[in-house]
Amino acid sequence: MSLETNPQAATSTVRQERKSPRRSGSKLSGSQLGSRALLYLALTSWAVITLIPLLWSIAASFTPADEIFKNLTPFTWNALFPPNPTLKAYEELLSNPTFVRSLGNTLFLCAATVIGGLLANSLAGFAFAAFEFPLKRFLMTLVMVSFMVPFEVIVIPLYGIVTTLGLTNSFQALILPTLANGAIIFMFRQFFLETPRDLLEAARIDGLSWFGIYTRIVIPLSMPVMVSAGLSLFLIQWQSFFWPLLVANRPEYQVVQLALANMNTLYVYRWDLQLAGSVFTIAFPVILLSFLQRYYIATVA
Numbered sequence: 001m002s003l004e005t006n007p008q009a010a011t012s013t014v015r016q017e018r019k020s021p022r023r024s025g026s027k028l029s030g031s032q033l034g035s036r037a038l039l040y041l042a043l044t045s046w047a048v049i050t051l052i053p054l055l056w057s058i059a060a061s062f063t064p065a066d067e068i069f070k071n072l073t074p075f076t077w078n079a080l081f082p083p084n085p086t087l088k089a090y091e092e093l094l095s096n097p098t099f100v101r102s103l104g105n106t107l108f109l110c111a112a113t114v115i116g117g118l119l120a121n122s123l124a125g126f127a128f129a130a131f132e133f134p135l136k137r138f139l140m141t142l143v144m145v146s147f148m149v150p151f152e153v154i155v156i157p158l159y160g161i162v163t164t165l166g167l168t169n170s171f172q173a174l175i176l177p178t179l180a181n182g183a184i185i186f187m188f189r190q191f192f193l194e195t196p197r198d199l200l201e202a203a204r205i206d207g208l209s210w211f212g213i214y215t216r217i218v219i220p221l222s223m224p225v226m227v228s229a230g231l232s233l234f235l236i237q238w239q240s241f242f243w244p245l246l247v248a249n250r251p252e253y254q255v256v257q258l259a260l261a262n263m264n265t266l267y268v269y270r271w272d273l274q275l276a277g278s279v280f281t282i283a284f285p286v287i288l289l290s291f292l293q294r295y296y297i298a299t300v301a
Contacts, residue, residue: 056080057275059080059082061089061272061278062085063084063085064086065272067082089276093280098254099256099277101252109171110233112171113178117178117180117230118230120179121179121180121185125192128189129189129192143185144182147181147186162177167247169248177243178236178237184229184232191225192222240255244258259277
């Protein structure tokens with residue numbers, strides 16, 4: 001007898017289907033609830049302990065210079081909530097022409113690195129994903145090995161190349177070594193491998209060139225990986241300190257990290273300016289990530 005001719009059987013079936021999700025999710029016992037509560041409490045406590053130095057840095061940047069360490073020993077809540085907040089450190093920082101120029105230099109370097117790096121790395125990743133050529137696996141292995149090598153290992157030969165080409169104390173010396181990135185090439189290659197091969201072949205049959213396929217089909221589909229790669233390149237250039245110190249130490253090529261370090265002297269350490277500058281330099285990546293996080297999460301997922 002079918003369910004259509006037997007309403008009672010159909011009703012019992014629907015009831016069983018509605019009850020089945022409840023059966024699949026078993027209730028937690030008292031000990032399990034207690035263990036989970038302790039786990040959440042431990043994770044929350046650890047998160048608070050981890051965030052306290054960052055919160056103090058932000059609060060201290062709004063604290064007068066002579067009161068920054070006043071409430072730390074012994075610790076009081078005034079260390080995190082300054083009673084007399086002030087913007088003096090930020091005003092002095094932004095009125096410093098050296099810092100403003102270094103901030104402009106850094107933003108220019110980041111923009112040039114992101115644009116050039118996305119173009120170079122996406123083309124390389126597309127070539128590894130779409131074409132077959134001699135020594136392809138060997139070259140891909142070199143690419144993967146390249147991002148496992150610390151930058152400090154290659155800095156001396158890289159400095160020798162830059163010096164030989166006469167690029168020291170120039171923006172080219174700061175931009176060119178950061179364009180090609182093995183990790184980002186690998187990221188693009190893995191993303192492009194998921195593009196249906198039939199789609200590329202159909203475009204070729206329609207007369208579209210490989211560069212047309214890259215610009216009209218592949219790039220529009222790869223916005224999440226483009227954003228993730230762009231953020232990575234931006235952070236690499238934004239946080240750069242050692243390489244600019246080595247190859248571009250003139251004031252006109254100074255980056256923001258060097259400008260913050262040079263504000264201190266042997267006998268004077270401006271904690272208020274250092275903390276305000278640190279918060280200022282943290283704000284840019286955080287703002288970018290807050291607007292682009294959905295693309296970044298899509299790539300990671």
